[in-house]
Amino acid sequence: MMILLISVITIFIIILLALGIAMSPAMVFILTGIIPYVVFVILLAGFAHRIITWGRTPVPFRIPTTCGQEKSLPWIKANPVENPAGALGVIARMVQEIFLFRSLFRNTDVKIIGGRPVYDGAKWLWFFGLLFHVSLLIIVLRHLRFFTEPVIPCVGMLSALDGFLEIGVPALYLSDVALLAGFTFLFLRRVIIPQLRYISLFTDYFALLLIAGVAVTGLLMRHFFPADLNALKTLTMSWITFAPVVPEGIGVLFSMHLCFVFFLIAWLPFSKLAHAGGIFMSPMRNMANNNRSLRHVNPWNAPVKVHTYAEYEDEFRDKMKAVGLPVEKE
Amino acid sequence: MKNKKWGLIILGLVIFVLAITFPFWYGKGRSMPPPVLSLDTPVINALTVKRCVEDTAFMRASHMKFLNAWRDEAVREGVRLYKAKDGRTFEKSLTGTCLQCHSNKEQFCDRCHNYVDAKPSCYNCHVIPGEVKK
């Protein structure tokens, strides 16, 4: 619980920082003129560094985790996705893992009922995890309207679809509701389920709270404390053209939103959030299980100490001769 | 370290970088200035004191919620008169009040709305005086 408290306090510190920044023109200049570029460079460089460090480490053994029939004789029905035999199977498996969270779908939980362990499906984590991530993606794509001019038609269509229920003015987006639902589930389960509370670290709570901070400030800005979107897009477009037009003052909510977002972007490559890139490199998922058909050599094939037959015979020659076994050297 | 999969990893990284920096290289070379709203309408030009219902900063940020409140109060509660902060009275009507002055939808309303991709459904029903005449 201490860790949860510390992560909440850290969020409050960021909020206070944002409030302070909003009150000082010099800090506004730094926040909207300099920090965006710094943070973006940190994201690109940090992420590339992470991926390259992982990439430079070799994969000595071809041991993907599989759970289906391996490709074998022609009359044995193989499972091409659970146990991929080639690139196509691997791609199908990876695509389903990344876009549909395949492994989480088969999740189960166990309870002792009537003196036996009983397993039941546990698909809520899959549902809310997927909801959370997909709505994050949709929201990021919708924000492209601030960074492109003229706005890409697809983004416009996405916004129209997202707000098709036309609840309220401006329209309430379904992805916002979904994000809040997903976040609530993920946060509550981390706080309520004892096993998860036992293993959760500061980064786990903090990452969730940070994203929630971004979402909540964004929603407040959209529905309750509207901002001058024209001026906002002028600012964001000026970022794109490398000629930042720093506004005279920014709203408190916008300052908080920016602080949360920049913190998240800069922190992303150095935390568990880099799982976004790591999943592509996981040797247990992205390799085809074809050890029976192709020979794979360990790139750093370490020498192994072997015991030769000559050494064996040197030790046991007398005993072998005693029982009449032929020997190489008399 | 010799690694046959470097090609794929670098490709992935390149795709990631391109995707993340998409706004930077999309539309490169095009100038994208913010829109300038035109107040050049006969009614506005004839005004002696050029003032909207409320001040510009408020309107820029909140005219959508403002108009939504007008819609609810006028249509659902029958309260059709609005008293502005400076004491003037207006009828709560998009076409009857706002669009009388701002009759140039394409040079006024649309410029901002297209810029920030805000597509209100108001215009599905509300006619624009100037456009009908065309």
Add this chain to the structure above:
Amino acid sequence: MSFAKIPKPDDLINIAYAPPASEWMKTPVDFRPGTWSYSAAGKNLASLDLPNPRAWQPTDEDWKLPENWKEIIIEGMRDRLGKYRSFRLFMDICVRCGACADKCHFYIGSGDPKNMPVLRAELLRSVYRRYFTTSGKRFGKLAGARDLTVDVLKEWFYYFYQCTECRRCSVFCPYGIDQAEITMMGRELLNLVGCNINWVLEPAANCFRTGNHLGIQPGGIKDMLEFMTDDIEDRTGVRVDVPLNKKGADILFVTPSADYFVGRRQFRPLCVPRHDQAP
């Protein structure tokens, strides 16, 4: 052999899944009887050239580790982080989603939270963070990092040998984080300072020296095979020829040592059944 108190079924199924009140980093390891394997005998380490052969047991207070055991392990980690992408990735990528938590049958059967795959990996990961990541070096406990102490080593010994490396956890993890890899790394690190179990090392040393896991010497092997051919002749009337070390042979047939140390029931698969007779 001691007749340990055998628990009743009702006691056995009485598994508490709720984690204990104390934090996992502060919960010490309890080497209760029946929960750990005996440590490897010195002669087995010596024959395999493994470091630090000596007489010791996990229940001892002093495990007689080498003076610089900490450096050895940290250098060992550094070496393996550079050689195994799986190791490096799995140290970085876990998001503590908990999907793996109740998938390990050791956890399901014991309720010990450190048998949850996520926490078993954290045993190693916390030390990795402390010595190999900036946030771990700077923020310590807050970043989930801890120092490598003898108690940590004992915890590793206790839990890394409670994994059968079945990889079920990896099936349920979205990234495929594999306890088999992690416990293999952990066991390799423990090997570097001479902490291994006899159950693994005695067969390995015997195979190395004599070619079979029981350490049976040439005379014994010849006797076993003759005994087998005698039995086959009794049942089928056919005297099978089993050439051992025959000079000028064209084919060298090498079998796993378990094949010739079988019981009587397993003799049937060794005989080729006739298609018109019941086996």
